[in-house]
Amino acid sequence: MTTVIDGKQAAASVVAAVKDAAEKLEAEAGRKPGLAVVIVGDDPASHAYVNSKGKMAKQCGFKSVQHTLPEETSQETLMALVAELNADPEIDGILVQLPLPKHLNSDAVIQSILPEKDVDGLHVVNAGKLATGDMETGLVSCTPAGAMILVRQIHGNDLSGLNALVIGRSNLFGKPMAQLLLNANATVTIAHSRSRDLAGIARGADILVAAVGRAEMVKADWVKPGATVIDVGINRVPAPEKGEGKNKLVGDVDFAECAPVAAAISPVPGGVGPMTIAMLMANTVIAAYRAAGRQAPKF
Numbered sequence: 001m002t003t004v005i006d007g008k009q010a011a012a013s014v015v016a017a018v019k020d021a022a023e024k025l026e027a028e029a030g031r032k033p034g035l036a037v038v039i040v041g042d043d044p045a046s047h048a049y050v051n052s053k054g055k056m057a058k059q060c061g062f063k064s065v066q067h068t069l070p071e072e073t074s075q076e077t078l079m080a081l082v083a084e085l086n087a088d089p090e091i092d093g094i095l096v097q098l099p100l101p102k103h104l105n106s107d108a109v110i111q112s113i114l115p116e117k118d119v120d121g122l123h124v125v126n127a128g129k130l131a132t133g134d135m136e137t138g139l140v141s142c143t144p145a146g147a148m149i150l151v152r153q154i155h156g157n158d159l160s161g162l163n164a165l166v167i168g169r170s171n172l173f174g175k176p177m178a179q180l181l182l183n184a185n186a187t188v189t190i191a192h193s194r195s196r197d198l199a200g201i202a203r204g205a206d207i208l209v210a211a212v213g214r215a216e217m218v219k220a221d222w223v224k225p226g227a228t229v230i231d232v233g234i235n236r237v238p239a240p241e242k243g244e245g246k247n248k249l250v251g252d253v254d255f256a257e258c259a260p261v262a263a264a265i266s267p268v269p270g271g272v273g274p275m276t277i278a279m280l281m282a283n284t285v286i287a288a289y290r291a292a293g294r295q296a297p298k299f
C-alpha cells in the first residue's frame with residue numbers, strides 16, 4: 001500500500017509546537033515573536049499566501065505586521081523599509097514575498113535583511129551555514145525545511161545508503177534541499193532542465209524530490225519501485241471537467257501514474273505546500289528565542 005504523505009497534518013503538528021514555544025517565550029521572557037511580511041504589487045497568488053502567513057502568525061500568538069507596497073515601489077523605498085524592520089526590536093523575522101515586480105532587484109533586497117531576521121533562510125550567511133552543516137545558528141529556507149520533515153517521517157533522521165535526487169536548482173528550494181539531504185547522509189544528485197536522461201537518473205533515486213515547475217512532468221517510468229516521491233510543484237492548469245474556465249492545482253509529478261509505483265508520495269495540494277507556512281512560523285519562533293538569548297526549539 002502506498003503511503004500518501006499528509007502535509008496538512010504534519011504542518012498542524014509544527015504549528016502546535018510553535019504556538020507552545022511562543023507561549024513559553026512570552027511567559028518567561030515577556031516578549032512575543034514578531035513577524036513582518038512585505039508584499040509589493042498585486043499578484044493574487046502572492047496576496048493569498050501573505051494573508052495565510054498573517055493569519056497563521058496570529059494563531060501562533062505572534063505580533064504580526066504586513067506592509068503592502070504598490071507595484072511601482074522603488075528599490076530605495078523597499079530597502080528603506082527593510083532597514084527600518086532590521087532596526088525594530090519587536091520584529092524577529094522579516095519576509096519579503098517573492099517574486100518581486102521585475103524592476104526590483106530581489107537579491108539586493110534579500111541580502112539587506114539581517115541574517116538573524118531572515119526567516120526565509122535566503123541570506124548568503126544562512127545559505128552558507130546550511131552548506132557547511134551548521135544547523136544550530138542559521139535559518140533554513142521554509143519549503144525545503146518542511147519537505148525534509150516529510151522525508152524524515154518516512155525514513156527517519158539518518159538517510160545513509162539512500163540515493164536522493166533533487167530535480168531543480170533554485171536558491172529557494174533545490175540547493176537548500178540538496179544540502180539538507182546531504183547533511184542527513186543521503187547520497188545526493190541535483191538535476192535540472194539541462195540534465196541529460198532525467199528519467200534514467202530519476203529511476204536510481206530512493207528519494208525523488210521534484211521542483212521543476214512543469215506540470216506532471218515526472219511519470220511512472222521515472223520512479224524506482226518503492227521510492228519516496230516528494231512533489232514541490234505548484235502548477236495551475238485548466239480543468240474543463242470542473243466547468244468552463246476553471247483551473248486546478250497539480251504538482252510536478254503525475255500523481256495518478258506515480259502513486260502505485262512509489263512506497264510513499266506527497267500530493268499536491270496537501271503535501272509540501274502547507275509545510276512552507278508552518279516552517280515560516282517555526283523559523284520566526286527560533287529567531288525570537290535567539291534574540292531573547294535563549295536556546296531555540298528544534299522542529
Ligand SMILES: Nc1nc2c(c(=O)[nH]1)N[C@@H](CN(C=O)c1ccc(C(=O)N[C@@H](CCC(=O)O)C(=O)O)cc1)CN2
Binds near residue numbers: 049095274
Ligand atoms: N519569500 C518567499 N516567497 C515565496 C515562497 C517562500 O517560501 N518565500 N514560496 C512560494 C509561495 N508560498 C509561500 O510564500 C507558498 C506556496 C504554497 C503554499 C501552499 O500551502 N500550497 C497549498 C495549495 C494552496 C493553493 O490552493 O493555492 C498546497 O500545496 O497544498 C503555501 C505557501 C513562492 N514565494
